[in-house]
Structures are given as structure tokens and as C-alpha cells.
Amino acid sequence: MVGVIGSTGTLGRALMELMPNARVHSRRDFDLRNVKEARPFLSRFLNGLKVVINAAAYTDVDGAERDPVSATLVNADFPKVLAQVCREMGVRLFHVSTDYVFDGQVGFYYEDDYPQPLGVYGKSKLLGERYVLEENPDAVVIRTSWLYGPGGRNFFSRLPLMLLEGREIKAHDRQVSSPTYAPFLARTILKMVEKNVPGGIYHVTGRTPITPYQAAVLLADTLNSTSRIVLYDPGPSMDIRPEVSVLLSSRYRYEAPSFIGSMLEYTTRLKSLP
Numbered sequence: 001m002v003g004v005i006g007s008t009g010t011l012g013r014a015l016m017e018l019m020p021n022a023r024v025h026s027r028r029d030f031d032l033r034n035v036k037e038a039r040p041f042l043s044r045f046l047n048g049l050k051v052v053i054n055a056a057a058y059t060d061v062d063g064a065e066r067d068p069v070s071a072t073l074v075n076a077d078f079p080k081v082l083a084q085v086c087r088e089m090g091v092r093l094f095h096v097s098t099d100y101v102f103d104g105q106v107g108f109y110y111e112d113d114y115p116q117p118l119g120v121y122g123k124s125k126l127l128g129e130r131y132v133l134e135e136n137p138d139a140v141v142i143r144t145s146w147l148y149g150p151g152g153r154n155f156f157s158r159l160p161l162m163l164l165e166g167r168e169i170k171a172h173d174r175q176v177s178s179p180t181y182a183p184f185l186a187r188t189i190l191k192m193v194e195k196n197v198p199g200g201i202y203h204v205t206g207r208t209p210i211t212p213y214q215a216a217v218l219l220a221d222t223l224n225s226t227s228r229i230v231l232y233d234p235g236p237s238m239d240i241r242p243e244v245s246v247l248l249s250s251r252y253r254y255e256a257p258s259f260i261g262s263m264l265e266y267t268t269r270l271k272s273l274p
């Protein structure tokens with residue numbers, strides 16, 4: 001049996017759709033900042049599980065600068081305890097991380113490239129990766145980028161609906177990465193679980209490196225949207241974000257969907273909602 005920590009998030013929801021009978025954690029069950037109580041919670045939650053997927057994280061990049069304590073508790077300290085308890089209980093851990101562990105100067109990164117995060121979010125996620133693999137070398141750490149899908153609140157999650165409604169879209173072109181559709185990532189993680197891949201770091205993303213502005217223009221064109229796309233300057237918010245953080249995979253072969261392919265799948269799904 002599989003357990004999902006962070007089942008209410010963008011990735012968590014996608015995982016739960018594929019595994020409706022998985023054991024579920026949400027914030028109501030346990031606040032991950034309460035690291036001192038994590039051991040007793042995990043002993044109960046992990047009991048009888050073969051695999052646990054940690055899809056929970058403090059993902060607010062700007063919020064993490066204001067509240068580094070919460071970001072570090074959720075993204076680093078909790079995963080450390082999780083990795084320890086998984087090792088002790090013989091539960092395979094799949095932990096999710098981010099392209100924000102890189103500074104974005106080199107641009108295209110393999111799993112073994114040197115990480116150098118710019119902001120608190122990236123630093124806390126890198127610390128989490130290191131704790132997880134130190135405590136539990138058999139754990140699998142999956143880095144992804146620009147995750148979007150049903151229930152998501154970020155730019156890419158909201159883009160199709162805004163275009164369908166003809167609303168004005170402000171987008172910048174100061175970052176390049178590969179948007180990743182959460183249901184695709186969820187499917188890939190479950191395949192990796194099935195294949196029992198060796199422990200270590202893996203990169204899994206969509207296939208198309210793109211900027212938010214290019215993405216908005218391309219999707220607007222594909223959907224024949226009347227939306228006006230306005231290019232804006234993100235200013236100092238770029239100080240804590242990698243400029244080019246395209247992740248390349250050398251450790252695991254998977255069929256990554258194109259940006260437009262995934263976005264059309266997502267748009268069709270949004271249109272079918274009441």
C-alpha cells in the first residue's frame with residue numbers, strides 16, 4: 001500500500017486520482033511544522049505501508065523569505081525525520097524537490113550538477129534533499145519544475161482558464177524552465193515506484209523549455225484566445241529565482257509530453273468541469 005503526504009496539493013491531488021485508495025495525509029491530520037511530534041505521527045501513518053510519496057512542501061517562494069522557519073521545518077526538518085522513520089520501518093520513500101536548487105546561471109542541469117540555490121525556498125529544499133539521502137540512501141528524490149494542474153494556483157495552473165475567458169494576462173520572459181503537468185508527473189512517479197528504481201536524485205519535467213510570456217502567447221494562439229498578453233518586468237523578485245533552470249535527465253528514461261500537448265489535455269479537462 002502507498003501513502004501520500006500532502007494530498008491536497010497540486011501533485012498530491014494528481015496522485016490521489018491515480019490511487020484513490022492510498023493512505024492520505026493532509027494538514028488536518030498533522031501540521032508538518034510540528035517536527036517534534038513527527039515521529040509518533042509517522043510511526044502510525046507509515047505502519048503497514050510499502051511506499052510513501054512526500055508531495056508536501058512549503059512552496060510559496062516569496063513567503064519563504066518572510067517565514068524561513070516554516071519553510072525549513074516543512075521542506076528540510078520534516079523530510080529528515082520522515083527519511084529516518086522510513087528507513088527504520090522499511091518503507092520506500094519518494095520525495096519531491098525542485099529546479100530552484102540551482103542558481104540558473106548554467107541553465108541546463110543534470111542530476112549530478114552542482115546546486116546553488118538563490119533564495120530561502122531553494123535552500124530549504126536542497127537541505128531537505130541532502131537530509132533525505134543522508135538518512136536514507138535508498139530514498140528517491142525527484143526534482144521537477146513549474147508544476148501545474150487541477151487545483152493549482154500558480155501562473156501555469158490558471159493560464160488556460162484565463163485565456164478561455166479572454167482575460168488580460170501579465171507575463172514575463174525573464175525565466176526559462178519546463179512546465180510540468182502534475183498528472184504526468186504523478187504517472188511517472190508511480191512507474192518509478194513500480195520499477196523500484198535505485199535510490200538517488202532524478203529529474204522529471206515536461207519536454208518544452210519556455211518562458212511564461214512565450215507560453216502565454218503560444219497557448220493563446222492555439223486556443224484562439226482574444227486575451228491581451230502583456231509583457232512585464234518581474235524586477236527584484238528575480239533575485240531569488242533561477243533564470244534558466246531546465247532539468248535534464250540522465251538517470252531515468254521517460255516519455256515527456258510537450259507543453260502544448262499537456263496544456264491541451266488540461267484545457268479539455270477544465271472545459272468539462274461544470
Ligand SMILES: NC(=O)c1ccc[n+]([C@@H]2O[C@H](COP(=O)([O-])OP(=O)(O)OC[C@H]3O[C@@H](n4cnc5c(N)ncnc54)[C@H](OP(=O)(O)O)[C@@H]3O)[C@@H](O)[C@H]2O)c1
Pocket residue numbers: 005006007008009010011012026027030031032033054055056057058059074096097098099125143144145146147148152154
Ligand atoms: N509548484 C511548483 O511550481 C513546483 C515546482 C518545482 C517543484 N515543486 C515541488 O513539487 C512538490 C509538490 O508541489 P505542489 O505544487 O503540489 O505543492 P502545493 O500545491 O503547494 O501543495 C503543497 C502540499 O503541502 C501541504 N503542506 C504545506 N505546508 C504544510 C504543513 N505545514 N503541514 C501540512 N501540510 C502542509 C499543503 O497542504 P495545504 O493544502 O493544507 O496547504 C499541500 O497539500 C513539492 O515538493 C514542491 O517543492 C513544485
